Amino acid sequence: MGQLLAQILVNGLISGSTYVLVALGFTMISGIMRVLNFAHGEFYMMGAYGVYVLTQYGLGYFPALLIGAIIVGAFGVVMERLIFRWVIGREVNGLIVALGLSVVLKALALIIFGPVELAVTRPVHGTLDLGSVSIPYDRLLVGGCAFGIMLLFYFFLTFTRVGLAMRAVAQDEKIAAIQGVRPSFIHAAAFGLGCLLAGLAGGLMAPIYTVNPTIGELPMGKAFVIVILGGLGSIPGAVVGGLLLGIAESFFSTLIDGTVSAMLVFALVVLVIIVRPQGLMGRSL
Amino acid sequence: MRLGRFALVFAAVMAVLVAVPFYFPQRYIIHICVMTALFVTLGLSMNLMLRTGLVSLAHSAFMAIGSYTSALCMMRLGWPFSVSFLASGLMVALLALVSGPIFLRIKGVYFILLTYALSQVVMLNFMEWVSLFGGNSGLSDIPRPVLFGMVFNTARQFYWMALALAGVSFLVARTIYRSALGTIIDAIKEEERLASSLGLNAMGFRVLIFCISGFIAGLSGSVYAHYMTFLSPEAFTGVMIDVILINVFGGAASPIGPVLGAIILIPLPELLRDAQEYQILAYGILLIALQLFLPEGLIGLCRRILSARWRRS
Amino acid sequence: MTAVLSVTDISRQFGGLQALSDVAFTTVPGEIFGIIGPNGAGKTTLFNVITGAFPPSTGKVVFEGTPVAGLSMDKVARMGLVRTFQATSVFRSQSVFENLRRGAMFSLLGRPSFLLRAKATVTAGAVARKRAEEIIDFLDLGAVTTNRAGDLAYGLQKILGVGMALAAAPKMLLMDEPAAGLNPTETAALGKLLLRVRGEWKIDIVVVEHDMQMIMSICDRIMVLNYGRVICLDTPSQVRADPAVIEAYLGTDDELA
């Protein structure tokens, strides 16, 4: 029993860690710009395609992952300057624009790559056997990278000027502006960074599953659940919510089954809203 | 007097629309007309939400619930169509009544996220609960409705049924907007805190609108189910965006907006059957461009042109 | 018999911040009760707790013998305890008349159940229009009835806000800094207006204000809050002389006139 629990926990933490990467960007963008980026899953999808294309051109997996994510991030910055900056703070309009972008990106992926499942070769093979728990190396890699990225992101927000400025803008844009932060720069940077994180998550998951135009929908749905659990705009909330969701899903789906697991997770969300409407961690970066 | 004029115009428009199948008897044109009428109904249902300041991403699921409810009531319970039809609306209204107060507990955009999650869970049920809903292959051989001893089995009859539903939905929406309830939802949208401070139970009215809107969406699902005679979860995927796009395109500030939006946008993909992905691409670009450059939609554009001309003369 | 508001040992925390601690007071029928205190003292929080914007952490609020703490803002308002906000708050896109009509209408048709009573809607419409007209006369807004509320001068918007609260037929008004942002003339006029509201409409008033001159001249009693605690509750002349009050205001911008 203890062995099973440990395995469930490890599986949950690994899948949860990729959820966190998607949810972090989503929650940060909503905290800073008051925009619900419904196209966030499509940036994840772009990250996966990025890895696919770049490895096709002979790049190694890791350079492809990095370069792909940076391209996705840069694309995010362009989208922010082109589209999203006009709807900052207007949540409903922002939502509609983002829905539009999500449709556009999915259609583009369909046009360019077709409705086929593309496979990315795994960078590592085999399984790590720890006696009680066994973890495939590719999963371990994803989890390790995801936690590493989270750590870097934490240092970025806590110790760099731009990171601190982002938190200031999230708390109170007017006061931040008085203190000399340029909100428009922060908006673009935050949007780009959020998309970069989503791109990284997509690139990390690409070798594990196949790549198709709609792969972004699932992680985005998870990100919604996570921000409801953790509190919209809350960075710690996204981490706690993401890991919790990963573990809960792993637990329910191992012991019962996938569908029931989804229902139970939804029930959990409803319960959290009833008992703790401000989310598990409240709101603020 | 004003009512008189409106009634006249409304009756005239309806008369013209009723006559459409006589002039265009082709099967595929009538099919497009049925779908357009159903989307007018759905668009109006979403319009009620938008006017209250709410965006629901559950309306595709609501339509699906209406469809499955109505189909199963007839197939499994042997209920007559009239009862199944009402049951489909009531089922969705009930779901809105239960979930609304919970979803609206937290302020702001959480409602949108929660309706999305609800819709995912509902659709998952339709896909996975195979014994009842038939899973991914769905339900087939859904019986045709019988009303007043008349069997509905031609597309033309369904067109009239869908048209009647759309007409009634339009009247309901218009009546609401012109009544005290309309003032109340406007106020909730504009300044909720102020409205509550004056004694208005904003939450209660939001839930009410969610229920009315869900009821209408459920009814449209029922007509859809018996018209198609087969259902699968996949059929409802695009609805979520379409109902919003219809409103954004036509303009959500007036009930005429979604009507125009549906009449212009729904026939398009049916007419251009090829190059689906390019159409979807165009839809997305349209949605973004409209939201940025024409946020009040066609209705807003008309009003602006009219008022400009007014000022000049 | 006019209304009585009784607040017993209200406390409220926000995370680690103690915004209110053991605040207690009871109003006397027919009085204008003032609340002052430096910025951040907890005055708005006190109003929020009394009118149900959020519940107190501990303590009781009783209005006309009924406990109201924890009830929703609209329910409290329908019981006759109506508040106004520190920032101007009007339906900007609507006319002055419509704003006042809404004030009356929402108090009459505040719950969805009104839809089940067809006659209620009709009578409420007539009552609301009549009340709006009365208030337009009372506030002398005749010249601007059809103007868009958002286009009004700031001072007029604040007056309109008071009018809307009056239209909701309150027994007691809770006003949060009604004179904030007004010039001295407007402030003095507002003070007179509050006296007329009490005199002619028989409505009790609890008012939070920064303008000392105005509040000292119209209030029967004044409560002073500092860091969420009551440091003094007395008549204006006593409050003015209280050493604790003077100390609380020392070194702040607020001048004790």
Ligand SMILES: Nc1ncnc2c1ncn2[C@@H]1O[C@H](COP(=O)(O)OP(=O)(O)O)[C@@H](O)[C@H]1O
């Ligand atoms: N909703 C809230 N969440 C957290 N802190 C709050 C909230 N409302 C008020 N506060 C804090 O409570 C204290 C009292 O605020 P407030 O009642 O607005 O003061 P006043 O109206 O006397 O100027 C302030 O420190 C404020 O920051």
Ligand SMILES: [Mg+2]
């Ligand atoms: Mg205050």
